Amino acid sequence: MSSKLGKKRLFISPMHLLWAIVFGGLFFAILPAISGHESIRSERVGESLLVQAPAQSGAPNAVTAVVVWFRGLDTLGEVSVLFLVAAALGMILGRGKNSTEPESKPNEIVAHAKTLVLPHFMLTGLYITIHGHLTPGGGFQGGVMAAGMALLLILAGDRVKHLHALHFLEGLVGSLYALVAISGIWFAGSFLGNLIPIKTEAFGTLFSAGIIPVLYIFIGIKVGTEIISIYDNFQRREEA
Amino acid sequence: MNLSLETVLPAFSLMLILLGLWGVATRKNLIKIFISLSIAETGVNLLYISMTGFVHGKVPILADPTVTSGYVDPLPHAMILTSIVIGTAVTALGLALTARYHERTGTLNVTKMKELKN
Numbered sequence: 240m241s242s243k244l245g246k247k248r249l250f251i252s253p254m255h256l257l258w259a260i261v262f263g264g265l266f267f268a269i270l271p272a273i274s275g276h277e278s279i280r281s282e283r284v285g286e287s288l289l290v291q292a293p294a295q296s297g298a299p300n301a302v303t304a305v306v307v308w309f310r311g312l313d314t315l316g317e318v319s320v321l322f323l324v325a326a327a328l329g330m331i332l333g334r335g336k337n338s339t340e341p342e343s344k345p346n347e348i349v350a351h352a353k354t355l356v357l358p359h360f361m362l363t364g365l366y367i368t369i370h371g372h373l374t375p376g377g378g379f380q381g382g383v384m385a386a387g388m389a390l391l392l393i394l395a396g397d398r399v400k401h402l403h404a405l406h407f408l409e410g411l412v413g414s415l416y417a418l419v420a421i422s423g424i425w426f427a428g429s430f431l432g433n434l435i436p437i438k439t440e441a442f443g444t445l446f447s448a449g450i451i452p453v454l455y456i457f458i459g460i461k462v463g464t465e466i467i468s469i470y471d472n473f474q475r476r477e478e479a
Numbered sequence: 480m481n482l483s484l485e486t487v488l489p490a491f492s493l494m495l496i497l498l499g500l501w502g503v504a505t506r507k508n509l510i511k512i513f514i515s516l517s518i519a520e521t522g523v524n525l526l527y528i529s530m531t532g533f534v535h536g537k538v539p540i541l542a543d544p545t546v547t548s549g550y551v552d553p554l555p556h557a558m559i560l561t562s563i564v565i566g567t568a569v570t571a572l573g574l575a576l577t578a579r580y581h582e583r584t585g586t587l588n589v590t591k592m593k594e595l596k597n
Contacts, residue, residue: 285531285552289553293541293547299542301541302560313561314561328571331572332579375538379563473578
């Protein structure tokens with residue numbers, strides 16, 4: 240029965256081909272709007288974002304200005320989604336015992352290279368997180384690099400030992416994000432308002448973009464800890 | 480019709496989206512379904528990035544706040560940053576449920592799932 244059904248599903252009827260052709264034609268009809276004619280590009284919101292981003296947020300990196308300054312509330316929601324997923328993973332997988340014995344012996348090269356790679360990896364992640372408003376990258380990328388370091392350690396046979404400290408850091412940083420955002424109401428007039436004054440004369444230096452580096456460091460720590468806790472949850476196995 | 484990267488990339492990303500959807504619809508293995516979902520998601524991300532006009536524009540990191548022309552559109556990049564994070568979260572949650580399901584029943588085949596059938 241099931242094999243018959245499986246064969247029937249793979250059969251291509253002419254109607255499907257017709258739909259594919261219609262869909263493809265429609266797509267190529269709207270292709271000019273997507274692939275960017277100059278006339279359309281000048282009317283885009285991105286053009287005014289490029290004008291307003293350095294003036295309002297003080298960050299040279301317009302992508303960071305959009306993510307943390309113009310869409311700071313969305314980023315708060317995004318970090319909440321990540322927290323939700325980490326919590327759900329803890330609920331689904333976390334009941335089991337953390338398997339302290341690795342399934343196979345860790346690779347010799349990985350086990351010896353971790354001490355060499357770790358400081359550089361950490362330093363690069365830290366640099367990317369702190370310079371999120373000046374160079375490509377930011378809290379998400381730097382946090383994922385830190386979590387990648389944790390994955391390297393897990394591959395080398397280590398386990399996350401201070402899980403409570405990890406969860407405490409995660410919650411602390413998330414609360415600090417919300418706290419900074421709310422205190423903007425009192426000190427700067429709006430939610431996620433700029434508490435720290437922007438130095439327009441020091442445009443393009445590390446301490447110039449007001450609240451953005453602070454928030455991006457929080458985001459970096461939050462993303463890093465949450466991805467490490469996701470890795471740790473995947474290590475657990477259900478108790479029989 | 481000139482075949483620059485800007486015109487080819489939307490078509491390529493559409494192909495990736497359709498490939499991913501086809502995989503989701505036809506594959507039987509749960510892990511392959513999540514791989515297909517990731518492929519479709521990559522296609523969507525590429526479609527957004529192809530809208531930025533990256534062939535002629537520079538990276539949107541302003542050296543001088545008064546000169547704002549000649550850069551690519553920063554908005555799709557920021558949107559896709561969100562999309563990548565949410566995609567990671569969805570993949571992690573799906574794979575966790577898959578792992579638990581496999582521990583319980585020993586199968587990953589979606590046609591053999593009978594738990595929700597009456």
